[in-house]
Amino acid sequence: MNHINTLDPGASPLDYYGFELRRHREAAGLTQKQLGDIINYTGSLVGQIETARKLPTPEFSERVDAALGTGGLLSRLVALVMRSQLPAWFQQVAELQARATEIYSFEAQMAHGLLQTPSYASTVLGTLNQTDLDDRTAVRLARQRIFEKEEPPVFWAVLFEAALYLEIGGPKTMRDQLSRLLSFENNPRINIQVLPYSAGAHAGLQGSFDLYRFAADPTIVYTEGYGSGHPTANPDTVRDCSLRYDHLQAAALSLRDSAGLIRRVMEERYGEQLDAERDPVA
Structure with a gap:
């Protein structure tokens, strides 16, 4: 006899997702294995998600919605599930990113999380902490779905040249x-400028920061420390950081020249090259 874990759908978004997945699967008269076969996942994975032991992904949710005719229920829930898995201090920031109409970012040392590839994000998140790395990476990547909304935010990133190296x-x-950054070259809603070394002393020397602007709410400035985030709507801070951002954009290369520099670094530093003691690096 199968022992079915009883989920409390009110315990967490993940529990609610698992409860709804099981309810719709059983209503369709399918076993976990049968549903897994239909959506090209294992029945074991279906079971783990139903019992809140594994995070669903957006792709999994879309396939189940299509297979069970849920009207997109799980695809809507998965965003809530992913957000609930973020560190508590970052959940408010993810909500701000999801609601913002404009996002302005200055990054001093690496690509912004909303622009990271899976491997890059995994490496960043896995530094000193490999626990649940696949799930934490999936959660970070899920935030990028804000660009798939009917009205996605305008995203403007100024990236210090050091991040390319x-x-x-x-x-x-x-x-x-770097190829991912270049993929936005013709997207008017995602704009990337590089602040070159030649800029010298610049307005971002105090560190990375984001500006979130909204249709009706006050602008928010976000800065981050070790294991903590600091969003603020303080008018003085917002004015100061807005001015700093204007100066950073003015000192940065144009969109076209920024793409040219990214492409050059990608080809010359990370392109296929022959190591004297190893096979070619592809």
Whole structure:
């Protein structure tokens, strides 16, 4: 006899998701294995998600919605599930990102989380902490779905040139990450400028920060420390950081020249090259 874990759908978004998945599967008269076969996942994974032992992904949710005719229920729930898995201090920030109409970011040392590839994000998150790394990476990547909304935010990123050279995850990971940045070259809603070394002393020397602007609410400035985030709507801070951002954009390369620099670094530093003692690095 199968022993079915009883979930309290009110315990967490993950429990609610599992409860709804099981309810719709059973209503369709399918076993976990049968549903897994239909959506090309294992029945074991279906069971783990139903019992809140594994995080669902957006792709899994879309396939189940299509297979069970749920009207997109699980695809809507998965965003809530992913957000609930973020560190408590970051959940408010993820909500701000999801609601913002405009996001302005200055990054001093690495690509912004909303632009990271899976391998790059995994390397960043896995530094000193490998616990549940696949799930934590999936949660970070799920935040990028704000760009798939009917009205996605305008995202403007100024990236210090050092971030192109800080080798996170090895040559292939960096090549893929820089290629990802270049993939937005013709997207008017996602704009990337590089602040070159030649800019010298600049308005971002105090560190990375984000500005979140909304249709009706006050602008928020977000800065981050070790294991903590600091959003604020303080008018003086917002004015100061807005001015700093204007100066950073003015000192940065144009969109076209920024793409040219990213492409050059990708090809010259991380492109296929022959190591004297190893096989070619692809």
